[in-house]
Amino acid sequence: MDMSSKSDQQLQNLVDNHRSAGKxxxxxxxxxxxxxxxxxxxxxxxxxxxxxxxxxxxRRAVNYRQLAEAGNVLKASDTWHQHMARKIPLSQIVDYAHTHDMPAITALVETTQGVTDSILAGFQKGLNDTGIRLPVGISIREYYFAERQRTFDWATDK
Structure with a gap:
């Protein structure tokens, strides 16, 4: 099917319907x-x-600003504002990684203060949206760091 002819809403509906069906x-x-x-x-x-x-x-973590600069959301000389983080499509990145047999590469992203509760909540939401469930008995913090390590190991083989 030619996706270029679909509207943005039609694309989102396709993704949402497949997500709901676990497919x-x-x-x-x-x-x-x-x-x-x-x-x-x-x-x-x-x-x-x-x-x-x-x-x-x-084998390094990155912060939102670094990812925003890499994705051309802002230039190195621009002032960072918290709202800019919303321009980084972390959920789409999780979906993309999942559908391309990659680990959850968003486990590399943290704030300049490190891994905060907000980071973990966003990571959990991205996993949930993509249909990735935490193993029983593991906290989101443990899974986040395990997924970061898995990303490092996976990238070493690429």
Whole structure:
């Protein structure tokens, strides 16, 4: 199916319907997710993903500002404002990673203060939205850091 002819709302509906059915890996959903990424004019999705993958290969965490700069949301000389974090499509990044057999690479993203409750809540929401469930008996903090380590290990093999 040609996704370029679909409206933004139609793409979102396709993703949401597949998400609800637990079939986010279906070819139609994957195509819709890729088209959403391609259309994102606020955040350079390809550059942002490559930045995260390089950070994983370097075995380092990144902050929102660094990811925003990598995704061309702002320039290095621009003043950072908290609302800019909303321009980074973390949920789309989780979906993209999931549908491309990557770990949850958003486990690399933290604030300049480190891994806060807000970071963990956002990470949990991204996992839930994508249909990824925590293993029984593990906290979101434990899973976040385990997923970060898994991302580092995965990137080493790429």
């Amino acid at each position: 986010l890996d279906a070819p139609l959903a994957v195509a819709a997710i890729e088209e959403q990424a391609r259309r994102n004019t606020t955040f350079n999705f390809k550059a942002g993903i490559e930045f995260l993958l390089q950070a994983a290969r370097d």
